[in-house]
Amino acid sequence: MENTKPWVKPALEFGPLILFFAVFMLYRNDTVAIAGQAYGGFILATLAFIPALILTTAIQWRITGKLAPMQVATLVLVIVFGGMSIWLNDPRFFKLKPTIIYLLFAVILGTGLALRRNWLGAVLSEALPMDAEGWRKLTLRMAIFFVVLAGANELVWRTMTDSTWVWFKTFGLPVLLFAFLLGNAKLYRDHALPTPKSSDDDRAL
Incomplete structure (x- = not known):
């Protein structure tokens, strides 16, 4: 990321987490019905976090041409465990x-x-x-x-x-x-x- 602006790297790394926090705080006391299923703020935040992390990880790979093994492992575990939370509403x-x-x-x-x-x-x-x-x-x-x-x-x-x-x-x-x-x-x-x-x-x- 040598030729990118200084704010790009931290934005990509922390952007999904801040989005998760913002969605949770916005809906923490509410429920939203999606496809006939009621979801609380935590699950809604998870639902926003997973695609955001996939997107920022893809952007980092596009910019640098590589991903650290820890980034790949984190992404896989987020998709698996986050997906289970959404699927089971837990x-x-x-x-x-x-x-x-x-x-x-x-x-x-x-x-x-x-x-x-x-x-x-x-x-x-x-x-x-x-x-x-x-x-x-x-x-x-x-x-x-x-x-x-x-x-x-x-x-x-x-x-x-x-x-x-x-x-x-x-x-x-x-x-x-x-x-x-x-x-x-x-x-x-x-x-x-x-x-x-x-x-x-x-x-x-």
């Missing part, structure tokens, strides 16, 4: 989706550690160049973090209201992820790869 399946996603990511990262494969670095090394030890530490921390997020999602959706879960999903989870990434700033610095000197600097020396 919000629980869609609420379970983040738990499945986070546990899947944790298993993938844990498997990479066990096999001594730097799968996280293969995806992020261009944006965050670090040595092998740095990637090992970050992979372990991120795997544990995803397990914690899965547990937090289970706690919220099983014990609290739909509104609380929607706020947690829309704002709480992104804030936790941002805090995690920020909290590892020292790791990034300690294991950053040295910046190669330019040819002009070499000649000056």
Whole structure:
């Protein structure tokens, strides 16, 4: 997305989630009849979210020519669990989706550690160049973090209201992820790869 405007990437990434939040807040106390079936605000929001995510994912693929494995996995799980929630008119399946996603990511990262494969670095090394030890530490921390997020999602959706879960999903989870990434700033610095000197600097020396 090098040649696109700076706002395009965050709009594509967060647009479907904001749409989900907006539709839910608009219809949270109402029901709407579709094809003879009454749907509450949560299901209506899910019904808006799925095509929006498909569209933004397709746009990202069109712009960049590629999709990260996590994007593909997320899209598939959203379609499956979101579709089940709509089909059965039951919000629980869609609420379970983040738990499945986070546990899947944790298993993938844990498997990479066990096999001594730097799968996280293969995806992020261009944006965050670090040595092998740095990637090992970050992979372990991120795997544990995803397990914690899965547990937090289970706690919220099983014990609290739909509104609380929607706020947690829309704002709480992104804030936790941002805090995690920020909290590892020292790791990034300690294991950053040295910046190669330019040819002009070499000649000056």
